[in-house]
Amino acid sequence: MKRLYLYITAATWLMLAACSSKPAAPEQPAATPSTSTSVASERGDFGPPQGEPIHAVLTSPPHVPPPIHRDYPAKVIVELEVVEKEMPISEGVSYTFWTFGGTVPGSFIRVRQGDTVEFHLKNAPDSKMPHNIDLHGVTGPGGGAASSFTAPGHESQFTFKALNQGIYVYHCATAPVGMHIANGMYGLILVEPPEGLSPVDHEYYVMQGDFYTTGKYRQKGLQPFDMEKAIDENPTYVLFNGKEGALTGDNALAAKTDETVRLFVGNGGPNLVSSFHLIGEIFDKVQPEGGTHPQENVQTTLIPAGGAAIVEFRTDVPGSYVLVDHSIFRAFNKGALGILKVDGPEDKSIYSGKEVDSVYLGDRAEPNLQAVSTAAKAHAAGTLTEEEQIAAGKQLFTGTCSVCHQDNGEGLPNVFPPLAKSDYLAADPKRAMTIVTHGLTGKITVNGHEYDSVMPPMAQLTDDEVANILTYVLNSWGNPGGRITKEEVAKARAEAGPATAAEH
Amino acid sequence: MSVPVSIRWAARVAKAARAATSAMLSRGWLASVMVGSMLAFPVFAADYVALPGGSFNSVLPADGEAAAAQIAPFRLRTAPVTNAEFLAFVQSHPQWRRDKVASILADARYLTHWADPGTLGDEALPEQPVTRVSWFAAQAYCESEQARLPSWYEWEFAAAADATRRDARDDPAWRESILGWYSRPSNAPLPDVGGASNIYGVRDLNGLVWEWVDDFNALMVASDSRDQNDPDILKFCGAGALSLQEKDNYAVLMRIAMLSALKAADTTNNLGFRCAKSE
Numbered sequence: 001m002k003r004l005y006l007y008i009t010a011a012t013w014l015m016l017a018a019c020s021s022k023p024a025a026p027e028q029p030a031a032t033p034s035t036s037t038s039v040a041s042e043r044g045d046f047g048p049p050q051g052e053p054i055h056a057v058l059t060s061p062p063h064v065p066p067p068i069h070r071d072y073p074a075k076v077i078v079e080l081e082v083v084e085k086e087m088p089i090s091e092g093v094s095y096t097f098w099t100f101g102g103t104v105p106g107s108f109i110r111v112r113q114g115d116t117v118e119f120h121l122k123n124a125p126d127s128k129m130p131h132n133i134d135l136h137g138v139t140g141p142g143g144g145a146a147s148s149f150t151a152p153g154h155e156s157q158f159t160f161k162a163l164n165q166g167i168y169v170y171h172c173a174t175a176p177v178g179m180h181i182a183n184g185m186y187g188l189i190l191v192e193p194p195e196g197l198s199p200v201d202h203e204y205y206v207m208q209g210d211f212y213t214t215g216k217y218r219q220k221g222l223q224p225f226d227m228e229k230a231i232d233e234n235p236t237y238v239l240f241n242g243k244e245g246a247l248t249g250d251n252a253l254a255a256k257t258d259e260t261v262r263l264f265v266g267n268g269g270p271n272l273v274s275s276f277h278l279i280g281e282i283f284d285k286v287q288p289e290g291g292t293h294p295q296e297n298v299q300t301t302l303i304p305a306g307g308a309a310i311v312e313f314r315t316d317v318p319g320s321y322v323l324v325d326h327s328i329f330r331a332f333n334k335g336a337l338g339i340l341k342v343d344g345p346e347d348k349s350i351y352s353g354k355e356v357d358s359v360y361l362g363d364r365a366e367p368n369l370q371a372v373s374t375a376a377k378a379h380a381a382g383t384l385t386e387e388e389q390i391a392a393g394k395q396l397f398t399g400t401c402s403v404c405h406q407d408n409g410e411g412l413p414n415v416f417p418p419l420a421k422s423d424y425l426a427a428d429p430k431r432a433m434t435i436v437t438h439g440l441t442g443k444i445t446v447n448g449h450e451y452d453s454v455m456p457p458m459a460q461l462t463d464d465e466v467a468n469i470l471t472y473v474l475n476s477w478g479n480p481g482g483r484i485t486k487e488e489v490a491k492a493r494a495e496a497g498p499a500t501a502a503e504h
Numbered sequence: 505m506s507v508p509v510s511i512r513w514a515a516r517v518a519k520a521a522r523a524a525t526s527a528m529l530s531r532g533w534l535a536s537v538m539v540g541s542m543l544a545f546p547v548f549a550a551d552y553v554a555l556p557g558g559s560f561n562s563v564l565p566a567d568g569e570a571a572a573a574q575i576a577p578f579r580l581r582t583a584p585v586t587n588a589e590f591l592a593f594v595q596s597h598p599q600w601r602r603d604k605v606a607s608i609l610a611d612a613r614y615l616t617h618w619a620d621p622g623t624l625g626d627e628a629l630p631e632q633p634v635t636r637v638s639w640f641a642a643q644a645y646c647e648s649e650q651a652r653l654p655s656w657y658e659w660e661f662a663a664a665a666d667a668t669r670r671d672a673r674d675d676p677a678w679r680e681s682i683l684g685w686y687s688r689p690s691n692a693p694l695p696d697v698g699g700a701s702n703i704y705g706v707r708d709l710n711g712l713v714w715e716w717v718d719d720f721n722a723l724m725v726a727s728d729s730r731d732q733n734d735p736d737i738l739k740f741c742g743a744g745a746l747s748l749q750e751k752d753n754y755a756v757l758m759r760i761a762m763l764s765a766l767k768a769a770d771t772t773n774n775l776g777f778r779c780a781k782s783e
Contacts, residue, residue: 086689096687125613125773128690128714129758130765151765152772153613175761176754224687227754228676 044163046114046194049075053118058107061241062253064203064264065110068192073114080107081122082131082150082172082185089211089237090244090335091460092220097242098129098172098183104242105207105268106170106187113165113191118157119144125153130174132156136306137168137189145173165193167290167308169266178270182212182230184242186268188308200312201259207266208274208303208325208336209242210235217334217456218244233271238330240323240338247323247338255315257344262312269305275326276303276311278340280319285312300326315342317351332403333456371395375468379486386471386483393472396465400458401473409477415453417446420477429474429482433492436466463489550589550649552579552781553705560661563756564723573657580654580662581778583697583707584715585645587618588630590637593645595622600641610638613771631696633713633776639768642716646779653718654780656763660756663709665702673753682755685711690774716777720763 053075057065083102089095100106111117123131130151134143138160147158172185188205212230213223217237229236240247247253255261267274277300286298287310295301303309323338324331331337375392378384398407401419405411409420419425424446425432439457443450461469464486474482557575566573594600594615601622602615613636619625628634637645639653646652654662666672673679699708709715717723766775 084689085691096689126690128686128762128774130762149765151762151770152774154770154772174765175757179754179758224684227679227683 044113044165045161046073049073049116053077055079056109056111056117058101058109059205060101060103060107061105061205061207062247064108064190064205067196067199068110068112069196070112071194073112073116075118076111076115077118077120078109078111079120079122080109080133081124082127083124084127084129086222088243089213089223089239090218093213093215093218094222095211095213096183096222096225098131098180098185100133100170100172100185100187104184104209105205105266106185108187108205108264109170109189111162111189111191113162113194115162115191116159117162118159119148120155120157121148121150122155123150123152127152129180131172131180131185132174133170134173135160135168135170135189137162137164137166137170137191139163142173143170149174162191165191166292167191167264167266167287167310169268169306169308171268171306178230179225179227181268181270182210183225184209184268186266188264188266190264197262197310200262202253202255202261204253204261204263206240206247206253206263206323206338207242207268207308208238208240208272208276209268210270210272211237211239213237218459230270235272235330235334238272238325238334238336240336244335244337249339252320252339252341253323255340255342257315257318257342257347259315260312261315261340262310264308265301265303265311266308267303267305271305272325272327272330273305274303274336275300276309277301277324277326278311278313279322279324280317281313281315281321281340283311283313286310315344317347318342318344372465372468376464379464386475389468389471389483390475391472393468393470394476396461396469397472400461401469404455409473414449414451417444417449417451419473419479421447421479423447425473426480429470429480429484430488430492432470432473433466433484433489434496436461436470437489437493438496463487463493466493550585550779551582552651553582554579554783555658555662555704555706557658557661560657560664562657562660563753563760564656573661575657575661577783578654578658579781579783580658580704580706581651581780582701582705584633584713584776584778585642586630586697587624587628587632587634590615590634590645591618591622591624591630593648597644597648600644605641607769609640609769611769611771613773614638614641615771617773627693629693629696631698632694633697633708635694635713635773635776636771637716637775637777638771639716639720639766642777643718645777649779651779651781653716653777655719656717656723656760658780659709659715659717662702662704662706665704665706667700667702670703673756679753679755682710686755686758694774713774713776714759714762714772716775717763720766721768723760723764 050072051074054077056076056078058078058080059065080100081102082098082100084096084098085102086094086096097104121131121133130149132145132148132150134145136143138144140160144158144160148156150156168189168191170187170189172180174180186207186209188207212226213236214226215221215223215236226236237244245251265276283298283301285294285296286301287294288301289304290308290310301309301311319342321340321342323340325336371388371391372395375384375388378388404416405419406416409418411418417424424444435455436458440455443452466489467484467486470484473479474484555578557577559572560575562573565571598604602618603621605614615621615636617627617636619628624630643653664671664673666675666678695712697708697712699712701707702709
């Protein structure tokens with residue numbers, strides 16, 4: 001990309017002048033549509049569309065439509081349907097999303113700079129709400145919003161010329177705008193430069209959004225939108241691709257070693273700005289906010305609400321790489337986690353270790369849980385020993401508990417109470433079972449210090465996982481010892497009733 | 505409604521549309537229909553209740569700034585018009601059957617959920633509110649009841665009440681219950697009419713269907729809802745330009761947004777109506 005950058009610089013001042021006069025003076029079309037790429041990146045109008053109209057290929061996240069490889073401006077027809085539908089937002093939790101194309105984020109649109117885009121917005125007959133679309137890649141009032149206001153069961157059409165190249169957010173702009181966006185109405189449109197983007201091995205589509213539900217994080221059932229939380233900018237979930245787990249486990253992004261990967265990363269908001277980071281990888285190149293001039297060797301890139309970036313890097317070392325919003329509580333307490341799984345041979349000259357990001361993996365990923373499965377088998381066979389429980393509990397503690405209580409069980413002064421030599425624990429070890437399963441809120445005194453914070457219910461842990469973790473805790477760091485069984489946890493969980501419910 | 509329009513201009517459009525309909529109504533068939541409906545009389549006696557009106561702080565200020573709307577006393581139908589009631593209407597007014605209606609008065613979805621033009625069928629139960637009706641059709645129906653569609657102010661006034669208060673809008677619970685309906689997808693059959701009464705005895709204003717109002721196309725929510733501070737609006741629309749007084753009252757705002765997306769021949773799966781009468 002260096003070569004391109006050089007001649008772009010020469011034309012930069014010209015371009016700035018041209019842009020500042022927009023939209024009053026339409027630019028002169030280039031004399032002939034040509035395959036030349038020299039100044040094409042700067043000027044978006046290559047004349048009228050040529051050839052047969054082309055129907056744009058739209059893709060669902062995390063997939064990206066194929067590169068265009070076309071050397072003339074065309075008329076491109078985009079047909080996008082708005083669908084309101086209930087979908088899972090987390091395990092056992094569903095939400096009524098409003099979508100462009102049935103997914104959150106909406107379908108990825110790819111056109112070439114200079115294309116004339118005939119846009120059809122269809123609002124499904126089942127919709128309750130009218131919707132429209134504002135594409136940040138459109139030059140014109142409202143980005144198309146005023147021309148695309150569409151009642152349920154109707155269709156609108158408008159046409160625009162994609163003058164500026166780049167990666168652009170689109171979103172619904174119908175009142176109340178914030179609610180339409182918070183319900184998932186955003187996506188990305190890529191306006192390729194005429195010469196195309198450099199070839200890479202993989203392109204993926206990732207978009208962050210913040211979500212506001214009346215129930216707490218991971219509270220089960222259909223969760224309604226919470227307007228107060230949205231106005232307070234206090235999201236229940238911060239997610240990549242609209243669902244906790246959309247990019248983990250079987251849904252993880254995949255690549256092999258020695259490949260190039262390009263991520264189109266957007267942020268729909270409505271409220272939060274993303275500190276986008278890929279744990280264990282350095283972005284070789286970032287086009288921040290979708291602009292033309294790349295930044296190189298970037299660790300974390302800021303993606304504004306209603307903005308996007310193109311991120312590129314090379315995979316050198318196999319393993320699992322974790323996508324996060326590095327406003328890090330969002331990653332581990334609100335869901336902003338994804339995984340890029342890189343397969344291939346180790347290259348010890350670059351990276352020798354084996355323990356990748358263990359503390360960051362949280363409870364969604366799958367660290368090496370050999371001891372856990374050993375313990376599970378032993379329990380099934382009726383031969384479970386205290387030592388097996390402690391070994392399993394130690395692995396489970398890392399990743400779920402250690403984020404707050406720390407690996408050494410000492411917590412953080414005034415914030416997270418210690419488990420090590422804890423008089424609170426020793427006073428009533430059984431009480432710990434319901435603290436894990438149901439959480440604990442409010443003032444407690446541990447080893448003479450007062451703590452007043454919130455531990456969320458760890459409802460995702462099974463009875464034997466809780467038993468193993470607590471057995472490990474009781475037998476570590478100078479604690480009194482003892483053993484908790486799966487059956488005791490099941491009983492304690494049942495007696496305490498369902499985990500506490502709504503805030504409203 | 506692709507561009508903001510002034511309330512005056514929009515009101516003119518509404519009037520012109522009404523004139524067109526009543527011209528059609530008066531020609532030819534009206535006399536015979538009146539005889540016919542007397543013979544078939546009475547199919548349904550719709551219930552109307554009296555509402556006091558008065559000074560009302562609408563989300564759409566009367567002068568575009570802050571003035572309260574003045575609402576004359578009126579009577580409102582206690583429930584939305586049902587499929588059974590609308591079926592009786594199209595039987596006595598066959599020009600409103602879906603196979604006979606003029607295409608400028610109703611779009612292609614008009615009553616398509618009925619089994620055939622004269623039969624309700626499984627997807628349109630008698631006591632469900634009628635939906636997929638155009639503004640023109642709703643207007644004609646109300647005239648057949650010697651009534652009219654309510655104005656937006658009348659509708660909003662009635663819907664501001666709950667079971668015990670005339671104006672429950674300050675109560676977050678009132679707003680949450682409306683937003684709760686918005687957030688439910690409409691993939692399940694509509695309930696029957698006959699929800700809880702509000703303090704006036706009116707039912708189903710919120711939480712069942714959208715409802716046409718007489719002046720729906722005077723509700724000037726710009727189709728791009730973010731340009732309310734555009735200085736040009738005042739230039740184009742003068743004193744008639746409306747702004748939304750209570751911007752955090754999303755619940756009402758969204759109903760206005762919905763209505764302002766419509767044209768008079770449009771129908772949707774969730775849009776019905778009820779009628780009103782002047783005192």
